Each structure stands twice: as structure tokens, then as C-alpha cells.
Amino acid sequence: MALGVRKEEEEIIKPRNDKREYRRIVLQNNLHVLLISDADTDKCAASMDVRVGSFSDPEGLEGCGLDVYDATTREIKAVDSENQKNLLSDLWRMNQLQKHLSVKNHPYHKFSTGNWETLEIRPKERGVDTRQELLRFYKDYYSANLMHLMASINVKAWYRANFRISEIQIEVVSVFLANLVIKKVFSKSSSNYARTQGEICMANTLGIHHYKEGPTRYLSHSIGHEGEGSLFYFLKKLGWATSLTAGESDWTCEISFFKVNVNLTDAGYEHFEDIVALLFKYIRLLQQAGPCQWIFDELAAICETSFHYQDKFRPIDYVVNATFNMQFYPPTDWLVGSSLPSKFNPERIQSALKELSPYNNILRVNKQWIERAPAEDLHLPVPNVFIPTDLSLKNVSEQMKLPVLLRKTQYSRLWYKPDTAFSSPNAYLKIDFNCPFTGSSHEAVVLTEIFTRLLMDYLNEYAYDAQVAGLYYGVSSADYGFQVTVVGYNHKLAILLETVIQRLANFEVKPDRFAVIKESIAKEYQNMKFQQPYQQAMYYCSLILQDETWPWSEELEVLPHLGAQDLVKFYPLMFSRIFVECLAAGNLLPTEAETIIQHIEDVFFKGSDPRSQPLFASQYMTNRIVKLEKGIHYFYSTEGLNPSDENSALVHYIQVHQDDFKLNVTLQLFAVIAKQPAFHQLRSVEQLGYITVLMQRNDAGVRGVKVIIQSTVKGPGQIDLRVESFLKMFETKLYEMSSD
Numbered sequence: 001m002a003l004g005v006r007k008e009e010e011e012i013i014k015p016r017n018d019k020r021e022y023r024r025i026v027l028q029n030n031l032h033v034l035l036i037s038d039a040d041t042d043k044c045a046a047s048m049d050v051r052v053g054s055f056s057d058p059e060g061l062e063g064c065g066l067d068v069y070d071a072t073t074r075e076i077k078a079v080d081s082e083n084q085k086n087l088l089s090d091l092w093r094m095n096q097l098q099k100h101l102s103v104k105n106h107p108y109h110k111f112s113t114g115n116w117e118t119l120e121i122r123p124k125e126r127g128v129d130t131r132q133e134l135l136r137f138y139k140d141y142y143s144a145n146l147m148h149l150m151a152s153i154n155v156k157a158w159y160r161a162n163f164r165i166s167e168i169q170i171e172v173v174s175v176f177l178a179n180l181v182i183k184k185v186f187s188k189s190s191s192n193y194a195r196t197q198g199e200i201c202m203a204n205t206l207g208i209h210h211y212k213e214g215p216t217r218y219l220s221h222s223i224g225h226e227g228e229g230s231l232f233y234f235l236k237k238l239g240w241a242t243s244l245t246a247g248e249s250d251w252t253c254e255i256s257f258f259k260v261n262v263n264l265t266d267a268g269y270e271h272f273e274d275i276v277a278l279l280f281k282y283i284r285l286l287q288q289a290g291p292c293q294w295i296f297d298e299l300a301a302i303c304e305t306s307f308h309y310q311d312k313f314r315p316i317d318y319v320v321n322a323t324f325n326m327q328f329y330p331p332t333d334w335l336v337g338s339s340l341p342s343k344f345n346p347e348r349i350q351s352a353l354k355e356l357s358p359y360n361n362i363l364r365v366n367k368q369w370i371e372r373a374p375a376e377d378l379h380l381p382v383p384n385v386f387i388p389t390d391l392s393l394k395n396v397s398e399q400m401k402l403p404v405l406l407r408k409t410q411y412s413r414l415w416y417k418p419d420t421a422f423s424s425p426n427a428y429l430k431i432d433f434n435c436p437f438t439g440s441s442h443e444a445v446v447l448t449e450i451f452t453r454l455l456m457d458y459l460n461e462y463a464y465d466a467q468v469a470g471l472y473y474g475v476s477s478a479d480y481g482f483q484v485t486v487v488g489y490n491h492k493l494a495i496l497l498e499t500v501i502q503r504l505a506n507f508e509v510k511p512d513r514f515a516v517i518k519e520s521i522a523k524e525y526q527n528m529k530f531q532q533p534y535q536q537a538m539y540y541c542s543l544i545l546q547d548e549t550w551p552w553s554e555e556l557e558v559l560p561h562l563g564a565q566d567l568v569k570f571y572p573l574m575f576s577r578i579f580v581e582c583l584a585a586g587n588l589l590p591t592e593a594e595t596i597i598q599h600i601e602d603v604f605f606k607g608s609d610p611r612s613q614p615l616f617a618s619q620y621m622t623n624r625i626v627k628l629e630k631g632i633h634y635f636y637s638t639e640g641l642n643p644s645d646e647n648s649a650l651v652h653y654i655q656v657h658q659d660d661f662k663l664n665v666t667l668q669l670f671a672v673i674a675k676q677p678a679f680h681q682l683r684s685v686e687q688l689g690y691i692t693v694l695m696q697r698n699d700a701g702v703r704g705v706k707v708i709i710q711s712t713v714k715g716p717g718q719i720d721l722r723v724e725s726f727l728k729m730f731e732t733k734l735y736e737m738s739s740d
Contacts, residue, residue: 001314010024010331010332011332012034012331012332013332013333013334013335013340014026014335015307015308015309015310015335016308016309017309017423017424018040019039019040019309020036020037020040020152021036021037021038022034022035022036022037023035024331024334027144029144029145030144030145031144031145031147031148031149032147032148032149032326032331033146033148033149033150033151034149034150034151034152034322034326034331034334035150035153036150036151036152036319037153038152038154038315039151039154040150041154041315042154043154043314043315043316043679044151044152044153044154044315045151045152045314045315045316045318045319046149046150046151046152046319047316047319047320047322047323048147048148048149048323049147049148049323049324049326049327050072050141050142050146050147051146051147051148051327052141052142052146053112054107054110054112054113055107055108055110055252055598056107056137057107057110057112057139058133058137060118060122060123060126060128061118061119061123061130061133062110062111062112062113062114062118062119063079063111063112063113063114063115063118063119064114064119064130064133064137073120073373073376074685074687075151076114076119076120076130077116077687078331078683078684078687078690079113079114079116079119079234080114080115080116080119080211081117081687081689081690081711081712082113082690083113083114083115084115084646084647084690084712085647085690085691085710086113086533087257088530088642088644088645098109098250099111099112103170104537106255108250116692121169127271129260130213134551142143142425148326148327149323149325150319150323150326151319152315152318152319160708162657169702179311183606192359192535205339207248207256208251208253208256208328208338208639210345210348210491211329211337211338211341211587212334212340212341212342212343213341213343213345213348213349214296214300214338214341215348215349215351215352216247216248216256216258216298216352217299217303217338217341218291218295218296218299218341218349218352219246219247219258219286219349219352219353220246220248220354221246221295221299221381221382221468222248222286222295222380223246223260223279223282223283223286224244224245224247224260225464226244226460226461226464227381227382227461227464227465228382228461229377229378229379229380229381229382230282230378231244231278231279231282231346232379232528233340233461234278234374234378235268235275235278235377235496236264236457236460237376238267238268238271238374238376239265239267239268239512239515239516240264240265240267240268240271240274240275241262241263241264241265241268242263242264242265242520243262243263244260244261244262244263245259245260246258246259247259247263250290253328258355258728260279260354262275265516265519265520266519273369274369274372274373274374276363276365276369277365277369277370277372277373277374277494278373278374278376278378280356280358280365280370280373281370281373281378282378283353283356284351284382285378285379285380287350287353287354289380290346290350291344291346291349291350291353292380292381293321293344293346295380295381296341296344296349297344298383298384298387299341300340300341300342301387301675302384302387302468302469302470303339303340304340305343305387305388305391305470305489306339306470307336307339307340309391309424309425309426309489311422311424311426311686312422322334322335322555323535325337339483343537358370364727365512368411371640379466381465384465384468384469385465385472386465386468386469386492386495386496387469388425388465388469388470388491388492389491390425390491391425391491392425393419393423393424393587394418394490394587394588394589395663396418396419396420396590397495398418398604399420400416400417400418400420401418401556402417403415403417403583403585404417406584406590406594407594407597409601410603410614411579411580411601411604411605411614412579412580412581412582412597412600413579413580413581413582414582414584414593414594414597415581415582415583415584416583416584416585416588416590416593417583417584417585417586418585418586418587418588418589418590419585419586419587424586424587425489425490425491425587426487426488426489426490426586426587427486427487427488427489427490427584427585427586427587427588428485428486428487428583428584428585428586429484429485429487429493429497429582429583429584429585429596430483430484430485430582431483431484431485431580431582431600432478432481432483432580432581432582433481433484433578433579433580433582434480434481434578434579434580434581434615434620434621435448435481435574435575435577435578436480436481436482436577436615436619437570437573437574437576437577438477438480438481438482438574439479439480439494439548439621442550442554442557442558442575443553443558443562443566443570445550445555446521446555446558446562447476447562447566447567447570447574448477448481448482448561448574449477449521449573450514450517450518450521450562450567451477451482451507451567451570451574452475452476452477452482453517453520454507454509454510454513454514454517454567455475455500455503455504455507456474456475457513457516457517458503458510458513459473459475459499459500459503463496463499463500464501466488466492466496469488469492470488470489471486471487471488471489471492471493471496472485472486472487472488472498472709473485473486473487473496473497475500477645479621480621481578484500484504486500490586490587490588494592494595494596497596498599501599501600501603502603502639505603505604505611507571509565509567509568509571510564511564514563514564514567520558521559522556522559522560525552525553525555525556525559526556528552528641529641529642530641530642531641532645532647532649532691532710533640533645533648533649533710534647534649534651534661534691534708534709534710535645536640536641537649537650537651537708538651538708540636540638540707541651541653542699544625544626544636545625545653545699545702546623546624546625546699546700547623547624547625547626548624569626572611572661575604575611575612576612576613577612577613577614577615577616577619578604578612578613578614578615579614579620580597580600580601580604580703582596582597582600582613584597622700623699624699624700625699625700625702627655628655635720637716645714646712647689647711648710648712648714648715648716648719649691649708649709649710649711649716650707650709650711650719650720650723651706651707651708651709651715652706652707652709652720652723652724653704653705653706654705654706655702655704656657656703656704656705657702657703658701658702658703659701659702659703663703664703667696667703667705668696670705671694671695671696671705673734674694674705674730675693675694675695677726677730677733678692678693678694678707678730679692681726681729682707682709682722682726686722687713688709688711688713688714688719688722689709689710689711689712689713689719690710691708691709691710692707692708692709693707693708694706694707694711695708709721
């Protein structure tokens with residue numbers, strides 16, 4: 001064992017199909033390290049997590065915990081630019097309001113992100129040198145005993161030899177033992193907790209302290225359930241809500257909140273007292289029923305399957321997530337975190353339920369609200385029939401690198417690609433219903449959108465259990481029709497898909513739900529004007545390039561004139577002529593894939609009075625993109641839609657080529673090489689704006705590259721000049737590069 005290193009032998013729990021090799025070591029400076037040897041990846045990654053942040057900001061220097069490494073005027077401007085971006089964001093404003101309403105002497109109350117005022121103006125007024133204060137912050141808190149490091153190495157790619165985890169250890173020790181010292185700093189704890197209002201938000205027992213018992217997971221599952229008899233089921237039935245989420249939020253080792261977020265309709269806003277009352281009525285039901293072991297056992301089974309058959313993450317995401325876990329969990333659970341509840345403790349769950357009280361939040365809940373709560377038949381969830389029990393892998397002998405055309409008829413095409421690489425009991429279905437009439441007018445586009453959302457709405461009570469069990473579905477509008485996707489464990493996939501196809505074929509328009517969906521879409525259109533300017537600029541770029549698309553403002557104009565009867569008339573027209581294209585991939589046999597597409601054909605095209613006919617040859621549609629002529633510069637300028645937003649934005653787009661393998665790789669290489677220099681020059685050096693990125697763009701196979709910048713200091717015209725200047729400078733550097 002290397003000098004100054006202690007190797008720890010305890011087992012680190014990992015997924016069953018995880019082939020990576022792990023080793024935990026502790027350096028002499030008390031830095032805890034997890035080393036990973038991964039022979040099946042083409043990337044290396046490392047992450048260092050330091051257990052200090054905004055809670056430790058000095059008084060009057062808010063935001064310094066996020067700005068330790070580069071406390072220059074330039075970096076403070078970047079922090080201020082980020083804050084400017086967030087000023088009109090409802091999410092950030094609600095978060096800051098929640099902080100403001102908390103106990104003033106608790107660190108949660110602080111303004112955590114910082115801006116020019118807190119990091120430059122106020123410190124100077126008090127004669128405080130921000131840089132020196134930040135260096136002092138670093139000296140006081142950046143101690144090895146508060147840090148955790150994870151390093152993942154592709155051993156074959158690094159040394160191209162038989163390089164084992166022991167050599168990784170030597171490299172890590174040589175760097176981090178010499179450059180990090182222990183300062184005997186300990187993380188501080190506070191006995192005060194913040195009490196807040198905003199969403200329905202209650203101070204709650206810290207789930208992290210009881211992660212194997214999972215009390216907050218149990219509460220989140222029960223209160224956030226969307227099946228028949230649930231709180232959301234009745235809020236939706238009453239026309240008061242379009243979504244509901246529940247769970248632990250904003251937790252640290254000292255504080256935790258349990259939040260219930262409800263997306264309200266206009267009618268729901270008028271009945272918010274009744275909604276709060278129904279929530280606490282449901283909580284009272286849970287308290288009276290007591291914790292149910294069968295519910296806990298279901299959750300434990302779902303969590304176990306999810307953990308052991310999880311997809312492999314990108315190396316950088318994997319190490320970042322795991323180093324966060326290293327700060328809070330014992331080494332054996334560094335990879336698991338709180339994802340494997342295993343101990344049913346009814347007393348702990350009941351204790352957590354008692355804390356969800358009408359009087360444990362600043363929202364003043366009147367007792368009369370609860371007494372006059374609507375008399376709905378709330379009840380607990382029923383057993384989940386979608387939990388997979390057969391996780392066996394299909395035996396497919398033929399190796400395929402690309403999808404193959406397995407079946408073709410006048411009604412459909414079936415593409416097939418079995419899983420021969422990941423050994424996972426998951427399958428993926430993407431089914432495109434090509435319907436020419438869906439794009440024939442503004443009204444048709446809007447009605448198609450309402451149709452897909454109504455179908456999702458109707459399926460929710462039935463299919464929610466499938467999503468809980470790891471089987472996901474979606475129905476969404478597409479360029480020339482709509483798309484159905486089903487992805488997850490293949491065991492019960494056919495059951496869910498059959499129900500989706502049934503509901504498609506026997507679709508009915510419910511006027512009350514039509515009105516709710518119509519209202520929701522109208523709000524989304526209206527909220528487009530409040531998007532960040534860079535998002536609006538990207539939207540306009542797509543609108544200009546893509547053929548046969550209409551501005552959202554025109555679709556909003558026709559929306560008020562559409563009623564339920566319009567959809568009743570449009571539905572048979574939409575399905576009168578269709579073509580179905582399906583991709584089946586993953587843990588499926590060819591015969592299973594063919595059975596699926598045959599069933600769809602039977603439902604829509606067969607019988608004495610078929611719902612659909614095949615397309616005429618002239619009705620097959622393809623996405624078309626406007627070709628930009630070489631050497632000609634196009635400039636589209638528009639006013640921002642939100643007069644309160646001081647930001648400007650630019651999308652500088654360069655169209656390069658249509659799909660070509662060699663050119664695609666060349667463009668990808670250019671984007672990789674240019675991304676960091678563009679960020680450094682335009683964001684760090686020139687300080688044009690916090691949002692600055694160079695990336696590829698793909699419009700239906702037409703490839704290009706774009707630079708996106710949002711700024712409060714310069715207008716789009718000036719930003720465009722700086723982008724042109726950078727591209728010329730970078731072109732010179734490219735020619736100067738050696739071939740190797």
C-alpha cells in the first residue's frame with residue numbers, strides 16, 4: 001500500500017450488471033476517494049465534492065460560496081449576469097420568496113447565488129476586499145476532511161496496456177495528497193429549521209437520516225399518486241388541477257421540506273381553499289389507515305429493480321452524482337444513496353405523517369376549510385399490476401449493429417433492433433402515425449395537439465401505475481401526425497400498448513376535459529412571451545428554417561374559436577388516411593415486434609368498416625428545410641416579447657451540409673474543438689453574457705453549427721460582430737494546428 005494511504009475493504013453495493021471495478025481509499029490528509037476502473041467506456045471523468053457552500057457565506061457577502069476559485073471583477077460580472085437571467089424566472093422568484101419567509105437567523109434565509117450588489121458594491125462601501133474575503137473563505141473551509149473525490153478511468157484508453165486500479169491509485173495519491181491539507185474544519189449543524197409558505201410546504205423529518213426506511217418516499221408515493229381514488233384523481237375530476245407532485249425538497253443534513261405542488265386551472269385557483277382541505281383530508285386518511293406493509297414492499301421491489309437494471313450514465317454524470325452521495329451516506333451505500341429502501345418501520349412512517357400538519361407551515365389553514373372539504377371518496381392506492389416479475393433476457397442469435405426493415409406492407413413499416421449489447425430487460429417502441437390532415441391548417445395543428453393531450457389525460461389513471469413500475473408511455477403531436485412511445489421493462493409492455501391502441505381507436509371527446517386542456521394550451525401559448533430571450537431566438541430560427549410551420553401567435557388566434565365538436569368532426573378525418581411506421585428495439589423477439597404491428601393494422605385497417613385507409617402515393621410527407629445560399633448572410637431581427645426583460649439574445653446559425661457520414665464526423669470534431677475557445681473568448685474574456693454556447697444543430701438531417709448568446713450589456717448586432725470576429729480568429733488557429 002502506498003505511503004499515506006489506507007485501503008478500505010468494505011463492500012460497495014453496485015448494480016448486478018455493473019462490470020466496473022471499485023476501490024475505496026483514504027489518504028493521510030483524510031481525503032476519501034473512490035476509484036473506478038471501467039474498461040467499457042471511451043471517457044475518463046473525475047469529480048470533487050466539497051461540503052461547504054452558501055450556508056457558510058460570510059454575512060454581507062452573499063454568493064461568495066459559489067465564487068471561490070476566481071474572485072475577479074470579471075467572474076463577479078458573470079455571476080451577476082446569471083442573476084439577471086433569473087430575475088424574471090418564476091422558479092427562482094418562488095425559491096427566493098421561500099427563503100425570505102424563513103427564520104432570519106437561519107442560513108437558509110440567505111440570498112445564495114450572489115450578484116454585483118452583494119459581491120462588489122456593498123463590500124466596497126464597507127471597505128471590504130471581496131477577493132481577500134474569498135481567499136479567506138477558501139483557506140478556512142476547503143479542507144481535505146470535508147472533501148470527497150471520485151475518479152473513473154478508462155484503463156485501456158489511458159495507457160493502452162494492462163493498467164489496473166492500483167496504478168490509478170498511485171496517480172490520484174501523487175496529486176491529491178501533496179496539494180490538499182486537512183485544516184480540522186468540521187461542518188456546522190443548526191437546530192433551527194426554516195418554516196415557509198409558497199407551495200403547500202411543510203417542515204419534515206429528514207429523510208436522509210432514515211434512508212433505509214424511506215418514510216418520505218412512502219409519503220411521496222401515497223400523496224403524489226395519480227390513480228383512481230387519489231387526491232389528484234379528484235382534483236382533476238373537479239377540473240381544478242392539471243398536475244400534482246409531492247416529495248421531499250431542499251434538504252440538507254439539517255433541514256428538509258415536504259412540498260406538494262399543484263398546477264391549477266383557473267377554476268382551481270378559485271377553489272384553492274378546497275384543494276388545501278382535500279390535501280389534509282387525504283393526509284388524515286393516511287394517518288388513520290396507518291402504514292401498509294404491502295405498499296412499502298411494492299416500493300422496495302420497484303426500487304430494487306430500478307437500481308439493478310439502471311442504464312449506464314455518462315462517466316461525468318456518474319461521478320458527479322456519486323460524489324454527492326459520498327458526503328451523506330456510508331461508503332457501502334455510496335452508489336446506492338437512498339434508492340434502496342429495505343426496512344419497513346411503521347412507527348417512522350407514522351411519525352413523518354404526523355408532521356404533515358395544517359399547522360406546520362406558514363400557510364394559515366383555517367379549520368373550517370377542512371370541515372367543509374368536498375365529500376370525495378378518497379382511498380389508498382390499489383396493488384400495482386404493472387410491476388415486472390419476468391426480467392429474463394430474450395435469446396436473439398443474429399447480431400445487428402443497425403435497425404433492419406423487418407416488415408413492410410401498404411399500411412406500415414416495421415424496423416427492428418434487438419439488444420445485443422446492454423443485457424437489459426428493457427424494450428423501446430416508437431410508433432409514428434403519419435396523418436396528412438394534421439398539418440393542413442392552423443386549426444388542424446391545434447386540434448391534433450388537443451387530441452394527443454386528451455388521450456394522455458384519459459390514460460393517466462390506468463397507466464400511472466405502469467410509470468411507477470418503470471414502464472413509460474407518451475403520445476405527442478409530430479410534424480405530420482402524432483407519435484406513440486412506450487419504453488421500459490418489456491414484461492408488461494404489450495398490455496400497456498394494447499390499452500393505448502384501444503383508446504386511440506375508440507377515442508371520445510369529453511367536453512369538460514376538452515375545456516381544461518384547451519385552457520392549458522392557451523396559457524402555454526401566452527407564456528411564450530415570458531420565455532428567456534435566447535429561447536425565443538431559437539424558436540424563431542426553427543420557424544424560419546422549417547417548411548410548413550406557423551407561428552404560435554397565429555395558432556393562439558384560432559384556439560378560442562375551437563370547441564369540443566370541432567374535435568369530434570376532426571378525429572375521423574385525421575384517421576381517414578394514415579401510415580404507421582414503427583421502431584421496436586431492446587429485449588424483444590422479432591415475432592413479438594411483428595405481432596405488435598399486426599395488431600395495430602388489424603385495429604385500424606381491417607374489418608368490414610375499417611377506421612383508416614392507406615395513404616395515396618402523393619400523401620407521403622417528408623420534413624423540408626429551407627436551403628441557405630452559400631455566401632449570403634441572412635439577418636432576422638425582432639423585438640423581445642417581454643418588455644420587462646432587459647436581456648437581448650442572438651442565434652448565429654451556419655448551415656453546413658445534408659447528412660453525410662464523413663462530414664457529420666468532421667462537423668462534430670469542429671464543434672468539440674471550438675466549444676471551449678468560444679466560451680472562453682465570448683463569455684469569460686469579453687463578458688458578453690452568462691449564456692454563451694457553441695453547438696451543433698440538426699434539422700431533419702440538415703446539419704449546421706450555432707452560437708447562442710444572451711446578454712444585458714450588448715445588443716444582438718454588436719454580439720453578432722463579436723461572434724464573426726471570433727470565428728475568423730478561430731479559423732486562423734485551425735490552419736495553424738498541426739495534422740496530429
